[in-house]
Amino acid sequence: MRPATRAAGGGDLLAVRGKCGYRHRSLLFGDAPLRCQSKTAEPADAAERRARPGVIVYDVGALPAVDLEFHERAREGATKVDEAIVPPRDARAIGIPAGHYFRIVCAEGPQVGDLNLWNAHDLSERFFSGKTRALHATHVTAGHRLWSTLPHLRPLATITRDTLDWYGWDADGAGIHDVIGTRCDPYTNVLLKGAEYHHCCHSNLTRALAAITGLSLADAEPHVHDVLNVFMCTGFTRDTHQYFMKASPARAGDYLELFAEIELIAALSACPGGDCGAGHSDDSAKCRPLKIEVFRPSPDVLAGWRPASPNRYSRNHGDPNAR
Numbered sequence: 001m002r003p004a005t006r007a008a009g010g011g012d013l014l015a016v017r018g019k020c021g022y023r024h025r026s027l028l029f030g031d032a033p034l035r036c037q038s039k040t041a042e043p044a045d046a047a048e049r050r051a052r053p054g055v056i057v058y059d060v061g062a063l064p065a066v067d068l069e070f071h072e073r074a075r076e077g078a079t080k081v082d083e084a085i086v087p088p089r090d091a092r093a094i095g096i097p098a099g100h101y102f103r104i105v106c107a108e109g110p111q112v113g114d115l116n117l118w119n120a121h122d123l124s125e126r127f128f129s130g131k132t133r134a135l136h137a138t139h140v141t142a143g144h145r146l147w148s149t150l151p152h153l154r155p156l157a158t159i160t161r162d163t164l165d166w167y168g169w170d171a172d173g174a175g176i177h178d179v180i181g182t183r184c185d186p187y188t189n190v191l192l193k194g195a196e197y198h199h200c201c202h203s204n205l206t207r208a209l210a211a212i213t214g215l216s217l218a219d220a221e222p223h224v225h226d227v228l229n230v231f232m233c234t235g236f237t238r239d240t241h242q243y244f245m246k247a248s249p250a251r252a253g254d255y256l257e258l259f260a261e262i263e264l265i266a267a268l269s270a271c272p273g274g275d276c277g278a279g280h281s282d283d284s285a286k287c288r289p290l291k292i293e294v295f296r297p298s299p300d301v302l303a304g305w306r307p308a309s310p311n312r313y314s315r316n317h318g319d320p321n322a323r
Contacts, residue, residue, distance in 0.1 A: 058135050066143045071160040071259060074297040075101060082294035084268075086113070088287030091204035091269035093212035094294065095120060096260040098307045101160065101295040104230050104268060105255040110248040110275035111288040113268050114183045114201035114227040116209070117146060117156045120263040123213070125152045129179040129226040139175035139234075141165050146228065146258070153311040156264060161257035164231070167249055174235035174246055177256060181234060181243065183227045184271065189281045197272075200281050201227065204269035212265060230256050230268075232276055247277025261308040268292055 043049075078101060084094040085107070091114075096102050104113055119125035128149045136144045141162045145155040164176045185202035189195065202224055210220040231250040236243060273280030274287045316322040 060135055063135075066145065066158055066160075068143060068160060071101075071158075074259075074301045075160070075295070077301075078295040078297045080293055081296045084292040086268050086270045086290040086292065088270050088274075088289055089199040089204070089272045089283070091201070091208035091267055092292070093208040093265055093267035094292055095212070096264040096266050096294060097296070098260050098263045099297070099302050099305060100260050101257055101297065102157075102260065102266065103161075103255045103257045103291075103293045103295070105291040105293060106231060106250045106252055106288070107291045108288040109252050110231070110250045111290055112232040112248055112271040112273060112276045113230040113290045114205065114271055115230050116205050116225055116227055116267045117148075118209075118223065118265045119148065119152075119156070120265050123223045123265075125149060125156075126223065126225050127156060127228065128153070129182075129228065132228075133179040136179075137175075138180050139178045140228065141177060145261075149225075151311060151313065151315055153313075154308040155261040156308075157258040157260055159256065160259050161255070163254045164250060164256075167233075169235075170233075172235055172244075172246070173238065174233050174244070176231065176233055176249070178229045178232055178234045179226075180236075181227070181229050181232070181245075183224075183229075183269070184273065184280045186281075193281075197281050199272050199283075201269040201271050205267050208267040208269070209265070212267075227269075232271075234276075245273075245276045248275040250275070263307075266292065 081100070082094060084092045086092045088111075104115065115127075117127040125148050128147050131153065132140065132145070132147045135147060140146070140159060142159050142165060144159050146157045146159070148154055148156045162177070167176050169175050183201040183205070186197055186200050187202075189197050189200060205224045205227075206217055206221045209215065209223060210217050213220065231248045231254070232245060233248050234243065234245045268290060270287060270290045271280060272282065272285060272287060274285035276285075278285060
């Protein structure tokens with residue numbers, strides 16, 4: 001038997017050898033099948049191959065640095081112009097003008113929020129969590145940008161303040177505000193539990209987008225996309241690299257603040273998992289409301305600022321005659 005590892009939520013994960021490699025037995029979640037044992041003999045140079053150094057995939061040093069001091073100045077004297085309250089196990093969408101700040105706030109206590117962002121004038125341009133993760137990290141904080149989908153690939157928003165930046169990485173390797181998880185959804189729930197649940201974040205975001213745009217649910221749903229998991233504490237287990245979650249350390253008054261680099265629609269779901277310390281996709285967790293606040297800075301402070309421009313790639317994809 002392998003040594004026990006720590007489970008999300010505090011239980012021990014006991015590794016038990018089975019027919020298909022090891023299985024984890026979690027005090028919270030039961031047996032979880034792991035990767036099968038290798039059927040291929042290790043080559044003689046296996047250790048040498050594994051010892052090769054890693055290389056950062058994207059060198060972001062060429063990107064313009066985020067000027068957080070500028071944002072501190074711009075925020076001074078900013079006026080609150082809008083607000084949305086997100087009820088537990090539901091979602092709301094709100095328009096964010098370009099050049100405005102918006103805060104996602106824990107209104108009453110620890111609560112995870114699933115955030116979607118779209119170009120207010122073109123829903124096909126939306127938040128690209130995969131590229132954001134590749135350019136920055138698995139978890140984001142002040143100084144990171146939230147990038148849009150191809151072919152636009154530009155900052156939709158920049159994170160300017162994070163009251164949970166003190167958390168860093170804990171002993172389990174977990175961090176806050178992840179761009180790993182996709183969002184809880186009713187399809188996976190049916191797949192794994194065989195039951196329908198209509199307040200998963202995917203459904204909540206679908207209803208919110210439909211409400212603000214006038215689209216039908218069927219037309220809105222394809223625009224819902226992988227999220228920024230605000231306030232969520234997550235990581236990967238060290239032995240099996242499985243995605244895990246643990247109770248959010250957020251408290252009432254904590255917030256994540258962002259600056260809208262273009263005009264946006266933002267939709268936020270108050271996850272049915274509450275603080276996501278035990279489960280999700282049902283009504284068992286204690287859930288709390290979230291709040292979105294929108295602030296307009298003084299126009300003179302933003303003098304000279306321009307909204308982010310789309311990516312300059314020619315889009316000929318190797319064909320000089322392409323239109």
